[in-house]
Amino acid sequence: MSNRHYLHVDGVGMVFDTGKSKFTALVDVNLKVGRGEVISIIGHSGCGKSTLLNIVAGLTPQTSGVLLLENKEVAGPGPDRAVVFQNHSLLPWLSVYDNVRLAVDKVHSRRMDRKQRHDWVLHNLDLVGMSHAIDKRPHEISGGMKQRVGIARGLAMEPKILLMDEPFGALDALTKANLQDTLMDIQQKLGNTVMIITHDVDEAVLLSDKIVMMTNGPSATIGEICEVKLPRPRKRLELASNPEYIRARTAVLSFLYERQRHPKTAA
Amino acid sequence: MAMTAMNAAKPEIPKMASDTNSAEIVRIRPGFAATVASAMKSSPKIAGIAAVVIPPLVVTAILLLIWELLCHSPTSSLPAPTKIWSDSRDLIVDPFFVAGSQDIGLGWRVLTSLQRVFYGYGLAAVVGILVGAVIGQSVWVMRGLDPIFQILRTVPPLAWLPISLAAFRDANPSAIFVIFITAIWPIMINTAVGIRNIPQDYRNVARVLRLNHAEFFVKIMLPSAAPYIFTGLRIGIGLSWLAIVAAEMLTGGVGIGFFIWDAWNSSRISDIIVALAYIGIVGFVLDRIVAAIGNTITRGTARN
Numbered sequence A: 001m002s003n004r005h006y007l008h009v010d011g012v013g014m015v016f017d018t019g020k021s022k023f024t025a026l027v028d029v030n031l032k033v034g035r036g037e038v039i040s041i042i043g044h045s046g047c048g049k050s051t052l053l054n055i056v057a058g059l060t061p062q063t064s065g066v067l068l069l070e071n072k073e074v075a076g077p078g079p080d081r082a083v084v085f086q087n088h089s090l091l092p093w094l095s096v097y098d099n100v101r102l103a104v105d106k107v108h109s110r111r112m113d114r115k116q117r118h119d120w121v122l123h124n125l126d127l128v129g130m131s132h133a134i135d136k137r138p139h140e141i142s143g144g145m146k147q148r149v150g151i152a153r154g155l156a157m158e159p160k161i162l163l164m165d166e167p168f169g170a171l172d173a174l175t176k177a178n179l180q181d182t183l184m185d186i187q188q189k190l191g192n193t194v195m196i197i198t199h200d201v202d203e204a205v206l207l208s209d210k211i212v213m214m215t216n217g218p219s220a221t222i223g224e225i226c227e228v229k230l231p232r233p234r235k236r237l238e239l240a241s242n243p244e245y246i247r248a249r250t251a252v253l254s255f256l257y258e259r260q261r262h263p264k265t266a267a
Numbered sequence B: 001m002a003m004t005a006m007n008a009a010k011p012e013i014p015k016m017a018s019d020t021n022s023a024e025i026v027r028i029r030p031g032f033a034a035t036v037a038s039a040m041k042s043s044p045k046i047a048g049i050a051a052v053v054i055p056p057l058v059v060t061a062i063l064l065l066i067w068e069l070l071c072h073s074p075t076s077s078l079p080a081p082t083k084i085w086s087d088s089r090d091l092i093v094d095p096f097f098v099a100g101s102q103d104i105g106l107g108w109r110v111l112t113s114l115q116r117v118f119y120g121y122g123l124a125a126v127v128g129i130l131v132g133a134v135i136g137q138s139v140w141v142m143r144g145l146d147p148i149f150q151i152l153r154t155v156p157p158l159a160w161l162p163i164s165l166a167a168f169r170d171a172n173p174s175a176i177f178v179i180f181i182t183a184i185w186p187i188m189i190n191t192a193v194g195i196r197n198i199p200q201d202y203r204n205v206a207r208v209l210r211l212n213h214a215e216f217f218v219k220i221m222l223p224s225a226a227p228y229i230f231t232g233l234r235i236g237i238g239l240s241w242l243a244i245v246a247a248e249m250l251t252g253g254v255g256i257g258f259f260i261w262d263a264w265n266s267s268r269i270s271d272i273i274v275a276l277a278y279i280g281i282v283g284f285v286l287d288r289i290v291a292a293i294g295n296t297i298t299r300g301t302a303r304n
């Protein structure tokens, strides 16, 4: 079924040419993501998670392998693979509304008229709970709110896959939990396909259908894939004692801290 | 390296003389505010305004007094304030009189000069921003052109005048060209540095959205580089005003620069001093206008 091959990362490798020497970041990464799946990528810092995400986004061209989206090869960045950046990357001279509007105007200019685009911006800001601050500038809102706007901007492009690079990494625990819940709600409602990078084991288990665990770099690749068969909607309180939750969590922890101990912490 | 010289033109660096002044006023303010406030307890708002306005007035009065004392003697080579008042009263009180083709108020002369600045500086702004944006796109172009720019921008404005007179064979376009060539370097260099410093994140946003070149220029490049561009524009307007006064001294016409030269030739020292005051005030206002436009437009860009 084509569903299985919605996104297909096939034999992707990445060698950075740093002038003097070559640095092999990724080797032979193979990954299949189905439509509507949430997968997370976890691994120690510096292993190549961002590199992989940027390759999928088309922002960094891979040095080997191919990328297929709905069985078509993709190269270069595009709004069908919207990115939510770790540092939000909102344009500081634009209001919350205009940041989303910029994307909507560009991506949906043919399909929607002015009024529809306006409504679509408001709708997406409403989804992430930011209707109250549409006229604020990015520097006037909190870090969590900025990420919400970043997510709204990504969603508003109606991408085939939403790529998120440690979107909640810089947030405090409470804000983070709120945003995870919002993301799960929206994904449940809209059925988005999401690829999310994280270094937080609980976040990975809570959010994902599949957890992709990466080996340490250099020459990093996918070490193991753990399926999380928890029903949705997931409630974080009830999960704490759920056997499947505990199993997945233990699997990821033992991969990260037994088999892939960080070179610096292993001593 | 050559790049360090360019980086010197960062938005924070140029501290205009006026900024230093206001900083000093701020420091003096508490003492004055206390005195004035005790005098008018009932209205703190008036006290606040007075605390800003009174110190410069007092200082100016003291300076005028010292000047008066120094130049009071009839043998003094420079006129005292009272003499300037009696000599050049018409110039001071009415900037816009017309009493003959060369006997007009200083306001008219300033406007003539401003018109030249408007053309020369306007052209420098448009060309400087466009060329700076192109240069900023490429590290190699920037490195290659940087030494040339650094040399050209130190050429004094007046040194361009003979060349431009030879090229244009007419005083007015030559003066405009001198302004253009004087103002363009800081605008171009700062724009290029600003473009270089556009964060990769913004570029990535543009790439994901597939903005085309024109959209990228208008929606990302200009706003992101705006603080740098306005630093260049602000230095540029100051240099323009310096250049026009000097250029007009040589090219003639009805500008404020030629007026000074003419006054000197007919030994009207008082008139020269009045003209200097006009030039200073207009230069200050120009600087403030560009700074205010910059602050309005870049509001929020620098902070994030």
Ligand SMILES: Nc1ncnc2c1ncn2[C@@H]1O[C@H](COP(=O)(O)OP(=O)(O)O)[C@@H](O)[C@H]1O
Pocket (backbone or CB within 6 Å): A016, A017, A018, A023, A025, A043, A044, A045, A046, A047, A048, A049, A050, A051, A052, A217
């Ligand atoms: N543009 C680049 N040039 C050279 N090396 C790079 C580049 N980008 C990333 N790397 C290297 O690739 C490795 C993986 O980086 P990254 O994908 O950012 O890791 P992660 O996101 O997992 O922390 C790191 O060792 C990093 O130094």
Ligand SMILES: [Mg+2]
Pocket (backbone or CB within 6 Å): A049, A050, A051
């Ligand atoms: Mg990373």
